[in-house]
Each structure stands twice: as C-alpha cells, then as structure tokens.
Amino acid sequence: MLDRDLVAEVLARARRGGADFAELYVERTRRRTLRLLNGEVREALSGLDYGAGLRLFYGIEVVYAYTNDLTPQGLRQLVDDLVRLRAGQVDSSGRGGLDFRVRAPVGLHAPSVEPEDRPKAYRLERLREAEAGARVDGRVRDVECSLLEWDQEVVVANTDGTWATDRRVRTRLSVMAIAQDGAEVQTGVSAPGLSVGLELFDHHSPREIGRAAGEQALTLLRARPAPAGTMPVVIGNGFGGVIFHEALGHLLETTAVARKASVMADRLGEEVASPAVTYVDDGTLPHGWGSSEVDDEGAPTGRTVLIERGVLRGYLVDRWGARVTGYAPTGSGRRQDYTLAPTSRMRNTFVEAGEASVESLFEGVEFGLYAKDMGGGQVRPGSGEYNFAVREAYVIRKGRVEEPVRGAMLVGKGPETVRRVVAVASDRRNAPGMCGSLSGTVPVEVGQPHLLVSAIVVGGEAR
Amino acid sequence: MTPEEAKAYLLRRARERGVQVEVLGVWDRELGFRVREGSVEQVTRADRGGVGVRVVIRERAGYAYTEQLTPEALDWILREAEENASLQREAVAFLPEGRALGHHDLLGEGLAASADSKLALALEVDRAVRAQESVRRVTAAWYHEREHHVHLGSTEGAEGSYRTGVASLGVGLVAQAGASLKQGYHADWQVSFAALEPGRTALEAARRTTRLLGARRLPTGRYPALFEPRAFAQLLGAFWVLWSGKAVAEGKSRLRGRLGEQVASEPVTLVDDPTLAAGLQSRPFDAEGTPARRTVLVERGVLRSYLTHSQSAQALEHANTGHAWRSYRGVLEVTPTNLYLQPGHGVSLERGVVVAELMGVHAGCNPVSGQFSLQALGLWVEGGEVAYPVEDFAVCGDFLELLRHVVALGDRLEWEPVPGAVVGTPTVLVEDLSFAGS
Numbered sequence: 001m002l003d004r005d006l007v008a009e010v011l012a013r014a015r016r017g018g019a020d021f022a023e024l025y026v027e028r029t030r031r032r033t034l035r036l037l038n039g040e041v042r043e044a045l046s047g048l049d050y051g052a053g054l055r056l057f058y059g060i061e062v063v064y065a066y067t068n069d070l071t072p073q074g075l076r077q078l079v080d081d082l083v084r085l086r087a088g089q090v091d092s093s094g095r096g097g098l099d100f101r102v103r104a105p106v107g108l109h110a111p112s113v114e115p116e117d118r119p120k121a122y123r124l125e126r127l128r129e130a131e132a133g134a135r136v137d138g139r140v141r142d143v144e145c146s147l148l149e150w151d152q153e154v155v156v157a158n159t160d161g162t163w164a165t166d167r168r169v170r171t172r173l174s175v176m177a178i179a180q181d182g183a184e185v186q187t188g189v190s191a192p193g194l195s196v197g198l199e200l201f202d203h204h205s206p207r208e209i210g211r212a213a214g215e216q217a218l219t220l221l222r223a224r225p226a227p228a229g230t231m232p233v234v235i236g237n238g239f240g241g242v243i244f245h246e247a248l249g250h251l252l253e254t255t256a257v258a259r260k261a262s263v264m265a266d267r268l269g270e271e272v273a274s275p276a277v278t279y280v281d282d283g284t285l286p287h288g289w290g291s292s293e294v295d296d297e298g299a300p301t302g303r304t305v306l307i308e309r310g311v312l313r314g315y316l317v318d319r320w321g322a323r324v325t326g327y328a329p330t331g332s333g334r335r336q337d338y339t340l341a342p343t344s345r346m347r348n349t350f351v352e353a354g355e356a357s358v359e360s361l362f363e364g365v366e367f368g369l370y371a372k373d374m375g376g377g378q379v380r381p382g383s384g385e386y387n388f389a390v391r392e393a394y395v396i397r398k399g400r401v402e403e404p405v406r407g408a409m410l411v412g413k414g415p416e417t418v419r420r421v422v423a424v425a426s427d428r429r430n431a432p433g434m435c436g437s438l439s440g441t442v443p444v445e446v447g448q449p450h451l452l453v454s455a456i457v458v459g460g461e462a463r
Numbered sequence: 464m465t466p467e468e469a470k471a472y473l474l475r476r477a478r479e480r481g482v483q484v485e486v487l488g489v490w491d492r493e494l495g496f497r498v499r500e501g502s503v504e505q506v507t508r509a510d511r512g513g514v515g516v517r518v519v520i521r522e523r524a525g526y527a528y529t530e531q532l533t534p535e536a537l538d539w540i541l542r543e544a545e546e547n548a549s550l551q552r553e554a555v556a557f558l559p560e561g562r563a564l565g566h567h568d569l570l571g572e573g574l575a576a577s578a579d580s581k582l583a584l585a586l587e588v589d590r591a592v593r594a595q596e597s598v599r600r601v602t603a604a605w606y607h608e609r610e611h612h613v614h615l616g617s618t619e620g621a622e623g624s625y626r627t628g629v630a631s632l633g634v635g636l637v638a639q640a641g642a643s644l645k646q647g648y649h650a651d652w653q654v655s656f657a658a659l660e661p662g663r664t665a666l667e668a669a670r671r672t673t674r675l676l677g678a679r680r681l682p683t684g685r686y687p688a689l690f691e692p693r694a695f696a697q698l699l700g701a702f703w704v705l706w707s708g709k710a711v712a713e714g715k716s717r718l719r720g721r722l723g724e725q726v727a728s729e730p731v732t733l734v735d736d737p738t739l740a741a742g743l744q745s746r747p748f749d750a751e752g753t754p755a756r757r758t759v760l761v762e763r764g765v766l767r768s769y770l771t772h773s774q775s776a777q778a779l780e781h782a783n784t785g786h787a788w789r790s791y792r793g794v795l796e797v798t799p800t801n802l803y804l805q806p807g808h809g810v811s812l813e814r815g816v817v818v819a820e821l822m823g824v825h826a827g828c829n830p831v832s833g834q835f836s837l838q839a840l841g842l843w844v845e846g847g848e849v850a851y852p853v854e855d856f857a858v859c860g861d862f863l864e865l866l867r868h869v870v871a872l873g874d875r876l877e878w879e880p881v882p883g884a885v886v887g888t889p890t891v892l893v894e895d896l897s898f899a900g901s
Contacts, residue, residue, distance in 0.1 A: 028531075034547075034550070037713060039552075040551065040552060040553050041547075041550045041551045041552070041553075042713075043526070043794045044525050044526065044547030044548070044550050044551070045526040045527065045528075045547065045793065045794050046526070046527040046528075046540065046543035046544070046546075046547060047515075047527060047528040047529065047540075047792055048528070048529040048530060048531055048536055048539070048540070049530055049792075050529070050530040050531040050536075051511065051530055060502075060504075061502065061503050061504060061505070061506075062504060062505040062506070063505065063506040063507075063508075064505060064506065064507045064508075065507065065508040065509060066509045066510075066511065067509065067510045067511070068510065068511055068512060068513065068530045068531070068532075069510065081508055082506070082508060085506050085508055085578055086503075086506055120546055120547070120550055121550070124550055141714075142713075142714060142715070178715075178831060185717075185831060185832050186832065187829065187831055187832070226836075228683050228857075228859075228897075228899035229683055229899065229901070230901060259499065259600075259602060259603075260600065261600070261602045261637060261646075263644075339509065339511060341505065341507070375826045375827075376823075376825060376826030377823055377826055378822050378823045378825075378826070378838075380646040380822075381646075382602060382637040382644065382645075382646035383637070383644045383645060383646045385646075385822070385838070385854075386838075387822050387823040387826075387827065387837070387838030387857070388823060388826055389823065389826040389827045389836065406834075407834055407836050407859060408836065409823065409827055409836035409837065409838065409857045409859070409899075411838045411855060411856070411857050411899075412855070413855075457855055457856070457857070457899070457900065457901070458899065459836050459837075459838070459856070459857025459858075459859055459899035460836070460859065460899055
C-alpha cells in the first residue's frame, strides 16, 4: 500500500523532532453491509476506509495524528504538524534510515470463500433463508437480518524496524426477531461471526440462526418480569462469558492497570478469583472473531493466561503499557481503525472448562436465576462496579429450571463476583461481540462454560 | 482531489450514467489533549473526510462511500451503490427536489486560540480536580475540539455547505473515603473555546463523584425518583428513537398511530430545535437539504409530531420535519438535533431516591419494548434532605409509563451529548419507580 522509503522518511522526521519511537499504521478496509427487514432491503452500503495513523512516543507521552491524505506531501505535513504540536525537547540526533524486518501474514485466518467470489444476490438469498428460519410461528411479527463484511488490509511500520502487514476478513450474520402477543412485544437475537469470508454460511446455517432468534423472542413473550434481589445465579455458556469480560477482563488491560485505575493493579501472584477460575485471552484461535496474525502495533498475537486457578498471572499489555509498567507486551495492542491510537484490548477471552456437570450447578440452588443468554454490559475499572443485561433468563427453584423471566440486570463488583464462582462446568463455548473502549470498538470473543455464582444482585421488578 | 472536487466529479459521472445521486462530502479537523496528574499523555491531531453517495435508480436507493478520493475509487462507489440499489424489490425511494441552500459558517472564530492555550485548559482542570478533598487520582483530563465541514449536492439541484464546531473539556477521577471507592467524570461542551471554564468543570466532577462516597445499599422497593439532568438525558438518549419517523414507519415504535393522544403527563413538553443559537447540534439544513426548523414533539403531554425525513414523511403522510441525517460512511437515518424537555417550575422531593447517574444504558434499554433496567448511583432523601448516598441498585421500568408519572420538572436545562444527538433536560421528578437493591 505504501512506499517503504517514504515511510522510513516519515518515521525519521518524527525522530528528528525528538520522538523516541514512531509508528505509522495504514489501513484500507472494504466494508459491505446488507440489512433486510421483512424480506425488503433496508440498507445496502459499500465503503472504502482509507487512512493513516501516526503515533509518536516521547517517553510515556503519546502524540497521535491521522489523515486520509496518504500522498508524500500529506504524510510529511502530518508528521511535521505533530512534531510542532509537541514542541520543545527537540533532539536533532535522530538516527538515519530504517532497515525494516518485513513480516507478511501466513494466512492463519484467511477466508476460503472470498467476498468477491459471490454476487450480491447470493448474500440476499442467504438472508432470506435466515428470515424464513426465524418465522417459527405467526407471533413473529418482524424479522431483521443483516450481513456485515469487513476486508481490512493493514501495514504497521515503526522505528524499531517492524514492517508488518496483515489482512483481516470478518463476516457476521445477525438476525433479530420481534414477536408480539397482544400488547406484549419481545425481541430475540442470534448473531454468529468469525474471521472468515462467505464460508460463514457453511459454519452457521442461516436457517438455524434465524430459528434461534425466533425461538428466543417467543420464549420472552411468555416470560414474566424477573425477580429482584440478591440470589445465586447460573450463567450460561458462550455469550455468558460477557460477565467475565466486563467484571474482570477490562480490569486486566494495562490501559487501566498502568494508571493504577484498576482494582487489579499490582496484584500479580495474588489470589484474586475463586480457585475454580482459569481465565485466558487468546488472539490466535483459528478464525476467531477476535483473532488476527499481528495486533495493530505489528506484534504477533499470542495466548495470554490471565488467571490460573484463581491466581493473577498476567495482564493484557500493549506497547505503551509495557513502557509504563515494565511488563512484556502480549500482542494486545488494538484499535478500531486508523483514527484511534491502539491501547491494550481483549481478543478472544474465556473461562477455561472445569469438571462439574451442567446439571450439578443447579442442584443446590433453592431459589435463583439461570441467566442463559446475555445482552451487553459496562464496567468502571476504578471501582470494579459492573452491570449487564440478561437477554434470556429463567427462575431456578429447588434445583429445577422453571419459568422464563425478562428484564433482569445483573449488578455488582467484579472482584467480589469472581470470588463467588463456586462451580464451573465443562461445556466451554465462545461467542462474538463488539467491545468498546478508549481505542474504539473492536471485535472480540467472550466465552465460558456454564458456571454458578453464589450471589449477585439481580435488578428485576420489585413488587 | 478535495471533497468538493470529488462531489463535482460524482455529480458529473452520475448525470452521464443517467442516475440520480445525492453526494455528501464531509471534512473534519480535530485537535485533542489528554493529560493526567500534571503530564501530557496524548496529543491528537486529525484530518478526516470522505464522500458518500445515495444513488436512486428506478425508485430504489443504494449507498456507498470512500475516503480515498481518486477517480477509480469514486467510480467504484457509483457502481457499488447502483448494485446495492438493484437489490431492492420495493420501489419507494426518491431524492427530494433540491434547491440552493447557501454557504453557512456557524463556527466563526469559535475555536480560534493557540494550541498551547488549549493544552493549558486540560492541565488546569487536572490540577484543580486533584486539589479537591477525597480525590485520590485523576484517570484523565482532556480538551478536544472538532471543526466539521459539510457539503451537499444532488442531481436534483440541492447545493449548499456549512461549517460547525465544538470544544469540550472533561475530567475523570477516582475518589476515596475509607474503603469506599467511586469513579466519576464530568465534561462540558461549548461551541466556543472561550466559554469553557476549567474551574467549574473540575468542581462539578469532584462534587458529582465525592458525594457518592460511603454509599449504603438501597433496599428493594418502589420509591419516588428525582432524576438529575444527566441521568434523564441518558434515558432520553436511549429512547428518542420512539419518535423517529423511520422507526414509526417500520413498525418499531410504540408511538405509532398515537398522534394527538396523551402519551405523557401534563408537565412534559418535548422539543427539537436545530436553530438554537449556540446549540451543539444546530445546522442550517439536514442531510437531504431540508431547511432547519423547530419541532414540538410532545406538548403538555400530547403527542404532536414525529421526527421525519422525506421518505418517512411520505410513508406516514406527515410533514417533513427536516431530521434526515447521514454520515458520509452510512445510510440515511432520522435523528434529533438539539432535543430538549421544556423546563418547569422546580421540584422538591420529601422521601425517595435522587438518581444521579445511570450505567449500562446501551445494553439495559430496549427502545422497541420501551423497557429499561439500569444500574444506578444516587442519594437517599428523607424528610426533604439528602440522608446518604446509595449504590448497588438498579432502576427498572417502561419509558412511556415513566413519562406518564412525571409530576414536576426543574427550572433549568442542562445539556448532555448522547449517541446521535444532544439532549437538554431539567431535573425530573417521577412519582413512583421500581428499585432493585439488597
């Protein structure tokens, strides 16, 4: 995408301007979105994102600039403006030319069906199949299906000599079913995504994905308002892992740890969770929604054990975080796109399987909640307070899963919740999500087996 | 090519190909400083822009955009947009008849100041917060500004441009008293750099956070609730889509078919006004070139209007209120601009909960069903006085139901940016709400 001599010149200008590290990130992303409501195309959008982000370090101070103007003049202007903004401390002894170590992708997550291999009409047919699947009965009133495709090419070059290129092709099918019974309206959602091309439809049958969304909407129609209060909660596998993502994962990013803005800072080697919990972040899972060959700082991604049997073993460390904390980078520097400087982020993060059977988790529960599928959530790392919405939930009475309930919100403090995990089953599964933080919204997987937490505040309807 | 040259190129090529096209060219300039505990952490400078097209062929619309402004990329988006249009079965799309819209500068000299003086503001707010009692540390203090240029042109004759801008100053902090930790933030937004006051921002951030220290748990129950403006703005930010003509036409809004009905209590008057002087979302015309005007959505509790653009207005046989919005990277949407709840004559709470902040709004609100269940922080009021802060609880309810239980409104508006708009609200007293706690 870019001339190496030009990039070397831009980086050298930065160093002459006093920066002790400079990195140029260039991105060219083709996006396609196709959204249908009740069989009609409501949104058909194609686009090309194209831009460069330049990041300079002056010690632990960061300056960042981005532009769509990738001409030689544009890039020179970018670096000169940035250096001028960070005036002073100029060291004219910046070293000369750069000898880049070129790293090309080997195709670990490469698509087998390229986006250009199928016409738009093929996509439309698959979406119509998903819609047919979602119409499980007449109460399913509206069905919205969408297909998101990203084809991102990146180059990352820096003054340490990194020249890494990567291509990330991601595809996601999303189905939302709206069911109505009298005045009652409820929605069900199913939305698988992987780092693949259009072979996504071979991994996930559109009809089945549609059916899952339709059935969830119907379940919620007969759901009563959730109970309110503090109670034991069994959290379902797959997207249930969002609770750990919120309550624990965000607290382990150096973005928070380095600023001592996380209650998990400076606690390596300490027991921070129940011994039943082993928590891992792995950016190398083949075709994982959050996988890539290199991160957005050009470093190879890896597998990072965060918590091993309850003991804190590691953090998610980006280049800036490594400078501040001294921890080794973990290939976790990620950004939404060229408009944002990378920060430490999760990739595919999950609780490892335990040995309990799923049935045994429910056995001892007198009265509690089975949170089978989750919505999204939020956390404040400084206090550990989190909340998230439960999409599909059931009441547990005397060890049995009984009627569905809706509108439940789980509320608590992450460090307390992870200590209250009393049993972990063996049925781990991951699910895709979009995670928002300082460096924008990035694709991640969350995951876990079914697990039992002894007490969580459930925000339902007080009566 | 510049965005303006790209716009001219696309209009020419579209006319050659005999298709209707509406071209939106956007160029943004940004400058930001993020500081923490006396040192500069990040400086950001940016130029970003691109062009997006809405193509209409045989009453079918397709969209595409590019940030690479070369003839090849521009031809690619025209082809893609035409293909995207051809996927539609329904033939209902049209481009509105255009007109000369003029060239407007709403920003003027609003952001004219040196970069150093902007950085100094961020450093000052950081210092001022740390000087407050119980503040343990600053997580970040920031100054950010954005200058926004919009060019609109269509083969149907629309032609115009405008320039707006906004500057913001904010700070996040962690406060501590004994074992009680609270994280909080406050930010101010202005259309003029000179209107920012670091001392005020710092005091407000510290006050909002430290008053919640030592919070107790709230017993589960139903209580009267006094929403502070930020909390109510968050709710309105999640639920304005009920008024979206696009959502109404697609059958996704519970306000469908209810014009003229009482949908809220008498104190509630909800207005959207893109013509407000110094409004953060003020603009001379919308993304289709419809001139801006004030729209009353709810008048003393009665539903008076939806927010519409040309297509939703036609589908609903409703006036076009000029609320089309499009990013060059997206499709045409309907959004509010400066949306506000008309202030009342003041509120007082004898016993109940002051809801200071809501969390988890993106996940905990369902705009289709109208239901919400949200983590909240607040203050317990007894005998008309704040008794102590409360935490670890959730508020649950139905937004339209809540609007029917509004009993009084404060007398002063506060503005809060929310996704897609800026919302102004006074404090809002609701007579009865469900709280889930211990």
